[in-house]
Amino acid sequence: MKQQSVTPILELQGVSFRYPDGSVGLDSCSLSIERGSRLVVLGANGAGKTTLFLHLNGILRPQSGTVLYSGAPLDYGRQRLHELRSRIGLVFQNPDSQLFSASVREDVSFGPLNLGLEKQAVRERVEEALQAVGLTDYADKPVHNLSFGQKKRACIAGVLAMRPEVMVLDEPTAGLDVAMQLGLTQILERLHSEGMTIIIATHDIDFAYQWGDSTAILAKGNCAATWETPHIANSLEQFASHGLGVPRVAELHNLLVDGKVLERGKSLPRSHGELLRAIASLVE
Amino acid sequence: MLIEQCAYNNHWRQVPPAAKALFTACGIVAAFVSRSPLTTCGLAGIMAAVTLAGAKVPPFRYLKVALPALLFLAVSAATLAVSVSWGGLPLRLQFQVVGQAEIAHIALTCSRSLCGIAALLFLSLTTSMTDIIALLRRLRFPEVMLDIMTLGYRTVFVFLEVIHDTRIAQMARLGYATPRLAMRSLGILTANLAIQVWQRSNALHQAALARNNDGPLIFLEGEYHRPIRSLITATVSGCALIALALVTI
Numbered sequence: 001m002k003q004q005s006v007t008p009i010l011e012l013q014g015v016s017f018r019y020p021d022g023s024v025g026l027d028s029c030s031l032s033i034e035r036g037s038r039l040v041v042l043g044a045n046g047a048g049k050t051t052l053f054l055h056l057n058g059i060l061r062p063q064s065g066t067v068l069y070s071g072a073p074l075d076y077g078r079q080r081l082h083e084l085r086s087r088i089g090l091v092f093q094n095p096d097s098q099l100f101s102a103s104v105r106e107d108v109s110f111g112p113l114n115l116g117l118e119k120q121a122v123r124e125r126v127e128e129a130l131q132a133v134g135l136t137d138y139a140d141k142p143v144h145n146l147s148f149g150q151k152k153r154a155c156i157a158g159v160l161a162m163r164p165e166v167m168v169l170d171e172p173t174a175g176l177d178v179a180m181q182l183g184l185t186q187i188l189e190r191l192h193s194e195g196m197t198i199i200i201a202t203h204d205i206d207f208a209y210q211w212g213d214s215t216a217i218l219a220k221g222n223c224a225a226t227w228e229t230p231h232i233a234n235s236l237e238q239f240a241s242h243g244l245g246v247p248r249v250a251e252l253h254n255l256l257v258d259g260k261v262l263e264r265g266k267s268l269p270r271s272h273g274e275l276l277r278a279i280a281s282l283v284e
Numbered sequence: 285m286l287i288e289q290c291a292y293n294n295h296w297r298q299v300p301p302a303a304k305a306l307f308t309a310c311g312i313v314a315a316f317v318s319r320s321p322l323t324t325c326g327l328a329g330i331m332a333a334v335t336l337a338g339a340k341v342p343p344f345r346y347l348k349v350a351l352p353a354l355l356f357l358a359v360s361a362a363t364l365a366v367s368v369s370w371g372g373l374p375l376r377l378q379f380q381v382v383g384q385a386e387i388a389h390i391a392l393t394c395s396r397s398l399c400g401i402a403a404l405l406f407l408s409l410t411t412s413m414t415d416i417i418a419l420l421r422r423l424r425f426p427e428v429m430l431d432i433m434t435l436g437y438r439t440v441f442v443f444l445e446v447i448h449d450t451r452i453a454q455m456a457r458l459g460y461a462t463p464r465l466a467m468r469s470l471g472i473l474t475a476n477l478a479i480q481v482w483q484r485s486n487a488l489h490q491a492a493l494a495r496n497n498d499g500p501l502i503f504l505e506g507e508y509h510r511p512i513r514s515l516i517t518a519t520v521s522g523c524a525l526i527a528l529a530l531v532t533i
Contacts, residue, residue, distance in 0.1 A: 057494050082496055090494040096445075097487035098494075100438050101503050102414040109504030111495035122504055140506070142292065142412070144441035158495065 007071070009035040009166060009197050010056055010088075012223070015065035017051055025051030027221035028065065033166075033199060038192055040208035040229075041201045042244055043218035049201035050093065052218065053168050056199070057090045086115055089159030093170040093201075095151035104146070104154050105130070105139040111162040122161075129161035133187055149180035156187065166197040173204055185211065209247030210271040217242045233268050249275050286349050290409040294339040300508040301415040302422075303518035304407055307334075310522025311403030315396045318529035321388070324395035327525060331402035339410045349409065353401045361394045413437050418505045427500040434501055439484065446480050447473065 010033040017025040026048050033039050043049050054060040055067055058074055058081045067074045069084060089111075092098040101107035108129055112122040130136045133153040138146065146154060152172060159167060169188075173181045188211070192198050202208055208215050209229060217224045224242060232239050233250035240246050253269055256262040262278060269275040291297075296304065311331050318324045335341050365387065371378045382390070407416075417433050450473050454460065459469035492501070508514070 054490065059490055059493050078498070082498075085494060085496045092487070092491055092494075094487070096442050097484065098491040100435055100488050100491065100501070102417075102434065102437055103412070105506070106414055106503035110497070110501070113502045113504065114496040114498075119504065126504060140292075142288065142414070143438065145292075162495065 007035060008032040008068070009070060010199075011068040011071075012052070012055065012062075013066045013068065015055060015062040015067060016221075017055065017060060017063050024048070024221045025060070026055065026062070029218070029221060029223045030065075031216055031223045031226065033197065034214075035165075036192075036195055036197055038188075038211060038213045039197075039199045040212035040215045041199065041218055042203070042205060042208055042215055042242075043201070044203075044244065047218040048221040049218055050170055051221070053090060053170055053199075053201065056166075056168055057088050058084050059090075086162055087164050088166045088168060089162055089164035091152075091155050091159050091167065091169040091172060093174060095148070095155045098155045098158065099143045099151060102142055103139075104135060104141055104143060104157075107143060107154060108139075108157045108161050111158055115162060125161040125163065126157075129157040132160055132190070133157045134183070149176050149183075152176065152180075152184070153187070156184075160191075164196070166199065167191065168199045170201050171203070172200060173202060173207060181207075205245050206247050206249065206272075209250060217244065219243075230268055230270070248272075253278075286345055287408055288412075290341050290345055290349070291412040294341050294410050296339040296410045297412075298509045299410070300511045300514050301411045301419040302511070303514035304411050305416075305419055306515065307518040307522045308403045308407040310518075310525050311406065312400055314522075314525040314529040315399035315403070317526060318396070318399075319392070321391040321395040323529060324392065324399050327529060328395070328399040328402040330525065331399065331406050335402075335406045335409055339406075341409045346405070346409065350401065350405055353405075354398075357394060357397050357401065360397075361390060364390045364393070414503075415506060418503070422505070431501045434503075435488065439481075439488075442484065443477065443480070446477060450476055 012026075012029050012031045015026050015029045019025055029048070029052065031052075041049050041052065051060065055062060058067075058076060061076055069088075074080070074084060099107050101110060105126055108126045109122050112125045117125070126139075127136070130139055133156050135150065135153055135157055138150060138154075143151065143154065152175075156167075156169070156172075172184055172188075176184065185207075188198055188200075200208075200212070209232060212229045214226055215229050215232065216226045219242065227235075227239065232247060233254060236246045236250060236254060249269055249272055253262065253275055256279070257264045261282070269278050311327065314327050315324055318327065332346070336343055336346060365382055367380045367382070369378050369380070370376070413433075417430055417437075420433075421430055451469075454469045454473065458465065459472075460466040
């Protein structure tokens with residue numbers, strides 16, 4: 001299990017939220033997110049991942065409990081929300097819910113213009129964001145002519161152009177083919193290496209194991225556990241008790257260690273590629 | 285979609301929308317100041333030629349887009365020129381063609397409409413909706429109208445996709461096998477769309493909030509090649525059209 005962090009950039013303390021129809025969004029959810037970290041939120045459909053993310057951006061307010069940003073409780077006044085949303089970017093699951101301008105460049109400019117920046121500064125940010133996600137050639141295309149993966153990248157560019165400290169992505173890999181997933185992972189990797197805190201919701205446990213520094217398990221609106229990702233391999237049975245399965249790479253690696261094919265104690269492979277390399281090194 | 289394809293793939297895509305809108309406005313003014321049907325038809329021809337030869341809009345697409353409007357115009361002209369009534373004994377249909385003076389008047393009205401269609405086709409086939417909205421914003425159109433236009437334009441394509449998917453799903457389960465089933469499926473599709481509209485509008489509102497929006501939807505305007513030169517060219521050409529219409533009265 002994860003050790004208590006010292007200076008969380010975001011923190012939820014016993015946050016509860018119910019929708020008007022009575023369904024539970026969050027139920028006494030407590031979670032701590034470290035600055036500059038990569039957190040993966042795992043949970044079944046309806047576990048409360050999207051509700052959690054909408055709380056981080058101040059779109060939903062907790063009915064009980066507190067959300068803290070840099071140690072201070074969120075202030076839901078207009079000006080403070082403005083500041084919060086310029087620092088915490090939210091990428092929605094369905095790109096058609098986020099892209100509402102007709103052309104890519106226009107949509108990417110929407111956030112920076114809302115920050116009140118000068119047009120020249122906005123232009124620079126838009127070009128930079130489009131370049132970061134590899135959509136420069138599509139800047140003047142209408143949004144409805146983009147593929148699903150390109151729409152997702154346009155959504156990320158729209159948030160990147162606001163230069164947030166934290167980027168929150170709701171199931172970014174859903175509906176993407178392998179190549180697109182790889183491209184997206186590279187973009188996220190680059191952003192993280194530049195110091196950005198990245199929070200991702202996903203069902204993909206193998207992606208979570210490969211990519212995240214830590215993994216939070218959300219079940220019925222409650223943050224059931226938070227794991228340092230490398231520690232998952234040592235406690236697979238305990239991890240499996242959450243009912244979300246286990247990372248296949250960790251499972252296979254443990255089997256190879258038990259069968260004395262691989263040595264215990266060496267660095268743990270986090271991806272299929274790393275495991276293959278470990279096996280290949282034995283053959284050599 | 286045809287209009288979209290032309291607007292994004294013509295040779296004058298990078299010409300400032302203000303110049304194209306000015307030329308269009310001049311074309312419409314020329315149509316209304318002209319007193320001769322022949323001249324007005326000539327003006328329509330010039331507008332069409334500019335669209336086809338200048339902006340290189342493919343002729344087949346142009347005709348396809350123009351056809352519904354031209355059909356509507358033809359029907360209107362026919363109903364203006366011929367009056368149909370029941371009369372006489374035994375009761376029968378009577379066709380009466382209007383007089384010479386009225387024919388001239390109808391010809392002028394229809395030719396003006398034709399020129400108006402050609403002018404608007406020039407604008408819509410060479411200028412994307414985003415450029416037109418940006419231009420209207422610069423012309424200080426009410427923000428609410430522009431926001432509705434922006435969202436309306438974007439959501440049209442989202443809902444087209446929803447309608448397409450729902451219809452395919454219904455067809456796969458024999459939803460349109462008989463006229464009765466088709467009516468039922470159409471009703472379900474409409475109801476489903478109403479729910480989708482509500483859900484999508486809520487999602488779009490949240491997305492706008494997440495990107496710090498609490499007022500009008502503002503977007504970056506495009507940059508165009510040689511804006512001053514284009515405006516001067518549009519002004520001169522537009523004035524020439526009006527002059528042509530005035531000279532041949």
